[in-house]
Amino acid sequence: MTTTVSPALRPTEQVYAGHPEKKVTLYFLVTGLVLLLIGVAIGPLQALNYAGIDVYRYLPFLKSYYQGLSLHGVLNALVFTTYFISGLLLYLPCRALKVRPNLLVAWGAYWTMTAGVLMAAAALLTNNATLLYTFYPPLQGSPLFYIGAALLVVGSLIIGVQVIVIWTQWKRQHPGEITPLVAFMSVATWMMWLIASLGLVVEVVFLLIPWSLGWVKGVDPLLARTLFWYTGHPIVYFWVMPAYISWYALLPGQAGGKIASETMARLSFVLFLLLSTPVGLHHQFADTGISMSWKVIQMLLTFLVVIPSLLTAFSVGASLEIAARLRGGGGWVGWIRHLPWKDPVFTAQVLAMVSFIPGGAGGIVNASIALDSEVHNTAWIPGHFHITVGTATTLTFFAVSFWLLPHLTRKPLASVKGALWASWLWFWGMIIFAIGMHWEGLIGIPRRTYLATATGLGDMLARAQIPMALTGISGMVLMVASIFYFSVIFRTLLGRQRVAESAEVPIPVSESLEQFEAREAGLSAAGMKVAGAVRLMERLWIFFALALALVVLMYLPMLIGMVLNTHLLPGQRLW
Amino acid sequence: MLDHHTIEKYELGWLVVALVLIAMLFAGVLASMISETVPGFFGTKAQYIDPAKLSQTPFATPGLKTGPDGALDAYIVATAFQFQPNVLRVPAGRPVTLHMVSTDVIHGLLLGQGNVNVELIPGQVAVITKVFDHPGSYTSECNEYCGTGHQTMSFKLIVEAAK
Ligand code: HEM
Ligand SMILES: [Cu+2]
Ligand SMILES: [Cu+2]
Numbered sequence: 001m002t003t004t005v006s007p008a009l010r011p012t013e014q015v016y017a018g019h020p021e022k023k024v025t026l027y028f029l030v031t032g033l034v035l036l037l038i039g040v041a042i043g044p045l046q047a048l049n050y051a052g053i054d055v056y057r058y059l060p061f062l063k064s065y066y067q068g069l070s071l072h073g074v075l076n077a078l079v080f081t082t083y084f085i086s087g088l089l090l091y092l093p094c095r096a097l098k099v100r101p102n103l104l105v106a107w108g109a110y111w112t113m114t115a116g117v118l119m120a121a122a123a124l125l126t127n128n129a130t131l132l133y134t135f136y137p138p139l140q141g142s143p144l145f146y147i148g149a150a151l152l153v154v155g156s157l158i159i160g161v162q163v164i165v166i167w168t169q170w171k172r173q174h175p176g177e178i179t180p181l182v183a184f185m186s187v188a189t190w191m192m193w194l195i196a197s198l199g200l201v202v203e204v205v206f207l208l209i210p211w212s213l214g215w216v217k218g219v220d221p222l223l224a225r226t227l228f229w230y231t232g233h234p235i236v237y238f239w240v241m242p243a244y245i246s247w248y249a250l251l252p253g254q255a256g257g258k259i260a261s262e263t264m265a266r267l268s269f270v271l272f273l274l275l276s277t278p279v280g281l282h283h284q285f286a287d288t289g290i291s292m293s294w295k296v297i298q299m300l301l302t303f304l305v306v307i308p309s310l311l312t313a314f315s316v317g318a319s320l321e322i323a324a325r326l327r328g329g330g331g332w333v334g335w336i337r338h339l340p341w342k343d344p345v346f347t348a349q350v351l352a353m354v355s356f357i358p359g360g361a362g363g364i365v366n367a368s369i370a371l372d373s374e375v376h377n378t379a380w381i382p383g384h385f386h387i388t389v390g391t392a393t394t395l396t397f398f399a400v401s402f403w404l405l406p407h408l409t410r411k412p413l414a415s416v417k418g419a420l421w422a423s424w425l426w427f428w429g430m431i432i433f434a435i436g437m438h439w440e441g442l443i444g445i446p447r448r449t450y451l452a453t454a455t456g457l458g459d460m461l462a463r464a465q466i467p468m469a470l471t472g473i474s475g476m477v478l479m480v481a482s483i484f485y486f487s488v489i490f491r492t493l494l495g496r497q498r499v500a501e502s503a504e505v506p507i508p509v510s511e512s513l514e515q516f517e518a519r520e521a522g523l524s525a526a527g528m529k530v531a532g533a534v535r536l537m538e539r540l541w542i543f544f545a546l547a548l549a550l551v552v553l554m555y556l557p558m559l560i561g562m563v564l565n566t567h568l569l570p571g572q573r574l575w
Numbered sequence: 576m577l578d579h580h581t582i583e584k585y586e587l588g589w590l591v592v593a594l595v596l597i598a599m600l601f602a603g604v605l606a607s608m609i610s611e612t613v614p615g616f617f618g619t620k621a622q623y624i625d626p627a628k629l630s631q632t633p634f635a636t637p638g639l640k641t642g643p644d645g646a647l648d649a650y651i652v653a654t655a656f657q658f659q660p661n662v663l664r665v666p667a668g669r670p671v672t673l674h675m676v677s678t679d680v681i682h683g684l685l686l687g688q689g690n691v692n693v694e695l696i697p698g699q700v701a702v703i704t705k706v707f708d709h710p711g712s713y714t715s716e717c718n719e720y721c722g723t724g725h726q727t728m729s730f731k732l733i734v735e736a737a738k
Contacts, residue, residue, distance in 0.1 A: 443710050
């Protein structure tokens with residue numbers, strides 16, 4: 001084991017002395033996780049509702065099912081993810097580039113975000129923003145909610161711009177050098193988010209805030225919805241790409257192998273940058289007032305974004321196989337046993353990846369107009385995104401927290417066993433959940449419904465008894481999983497023992513096969529031959545400009561049509 | 576261990592497979608839409624009605640109407656928290672044009688038969704022509720959150736066998 005130093009000898013501040021950005025990163029991660037804890041606590045109640053069991057009448061602190069659901073959606077999908085990603089994609093690229101971020105800016109972003117979340121939380125908790133996380137007008141909430149949401153996004157953009165600026169300066173100081181993979185991927189992700197967040201920012205700042213403050217008398221619901229989904233789809237890539245960074249660039253090393261192909265890894269991130277944004281219409285296939293031609297074009301683009309995900313599946317699979325064979329595994333599938341299954345950092349990520357296989361397949365179903373008409377707004381949809389953002393992303397972030405929190409604090413993970421239990425239970429819980437919800441959706445059960453008291457679904461409920469039971473059971477499994485997870489995390493954070501600096505958990509940056517081969521051949525990093533494609537892809541600004549042009553082409557004509565033809569409606573409060 | 580050139584070659588092959596799969600998927604979905612498995616590929620027109628002025632339109636008296644030429648038009652109005660009418664009877668095997676509109680906030684409707692699934696954005700009229708082939712009674716409910724009474728906003732489609 002490692003040498004431990006008594007806490008008295010090492011005041012907390014000294015832990016961060018070498019890398020003060022560790023502290024701000026830790027704040028981002030831990031704040032995100034605490035807010036996730038609140039959001040996740042409501043999940044099992046919703047699962048019980050989808051089993052036909054009403055617990056809400058015993059809960060005085062929630063005014064309605066929908067207030068709880070608003071908290072669940074906002075805290076889990078919007079708040080937790082944004083905090084965690086801002087911390088992770090600030091820290092990793094800065095360390096990879098060996099640059100210290102401007103701490104004033106980083107803390108400024110943290111407090112902007114936190115001020116926003118406190119405002120939005122005040123509105124949500126007082127039942128003044130029971131709008132669900134999509135807040136479609138003309139349902140109108142308190143201005144605090146919208147201003148808070150805007151500040152949350154602005155906080156993330158401050159971090160994003162900071163990382164892009166740091167990278168641009170690094171490029172200037174290192175002419176001809178290739179950006180390290182992790183930094184390259186982080187910059188591509190932030191560039192994507194810069195373009196993708198525009199819709200939400202415009203919707204909230206120009207339409208919803210003035211309207212909720214009473215400065216303008218109406219809002220056009222179709223225009224607002226379109227702007228919302230302009231951001232609402234690419235936001236899912238904003239959730240998934242950080243997980244891909246971990247799978248591509250960190251997991252191979254954690255498993256004891258190599259990155260199978262760095263070129264392909266970079267290519268898939270360039271494709272994400274180009275194609276993530278002009279696809280939001282696939283959430284509006286059922287909307288009246290939007291022409292079918294735009295829907296079909298964006299459907300095609302949505303299918304194209306499947307390609308980088310298929311590339312990821314290949315590469316990550318290959319790098320795991322390399323790892324297993326290096327560890328002595330063999331055979332067609334026998335190598336799988338030789339992977340480090342006792343390590344929760346590894347296991348949680350692999351389970352996250354496995355959940356993403358049906359998750360991605362379901363996404364293709366949702367994206368095709370002909371099939372979407374059967375599942376749109378049914379329980380199928382939450383079934384789908386709990387195995388994508390709710391598992392592929394969330395369970396990967398759990399894995400990240402298992403090494404990154406010990407790395408940042410130098411406190412050892414409180415319980416490896418507990419972490420393994422949390423990961424397996426979360427995985428199986430979500431799989432059962434997904435089976436139940438997808439099945440209910442095919443029967444026609446709507447999502448976002450206080451089902452336990454619904455009046456008009458009689459015969460449908462009778463046909464859905466088995467899947468509803470599955471959903472209820474999964475909620476209980478997930479509750480146990482979250483108890484395991486959060487107790488491991490809080491015991492780690494509150495632990496008093498710290499290891500010495502020399503024993504710090506390292507950042508698991510992996511070597512690629514290309515680098516490995518060059519090293520074996522006795523070449524230095526500088527002497528290594530770099531593929532032309534990698535040099536081309538270094539010009540991320542060009543791809544940024546192309547992505548922007550594509551999104552303008554796909555959205556501007558439609559948006560102009562809507563703006564020239566607005567129908568303003570006053571706000572309604574129906575809860 | 577595999578060298579990275581071999582892996583890259585396999586991966587390029589995989590990229591080509593992926594592209595072919597996507598092309599086939601797109602063609603398949605498009606073919607299905609053109610053959611009208613989902614209503615609305617041809618001839619949907621955007622139509623807007625001021626929700627405050629429904630009284631001057633056929634929506635003033637919701638329900639099924641038979642035109643002079645025998646054409647069937649059904650007018651459905653969604654308002655928190657009910658559909659009018661909340662039971663719609665249509666004959667099997669004949670084209671019915673559904674006209675649906677919301678008057679206040681966004682509602683949604685998925686009919687248990689016929690791939691009809693629409694978001695009703697206030698004032699934006701959904702116009703869908705559909706032949707319901709299978710007689711029966713189909714329950715559904717508003718499927719877009721519209722407020723605390725959302726779960727009580729039910730709708731029933733009854734497809735009656737031709738006599
Ligand atoms: C203990 C684990 C969880 C359980 C049992 C759970 C359960 C549920 C259920 C049953 C619903 C459907 C409610 C409805 O449509 O009426 C739901 C919705 C949702 N969940 Fe979860 N969930 C969990 C964790 C998560 C996580 C980790 C995330 C994201 C990171 C998440 C994001 C969402 C979102 C965005 C919605 C949609 C809210 C809406 O429709 O407005 N959930 N959850
Ligand atoms: Cu989407
Ligand atoms: Cu409704």
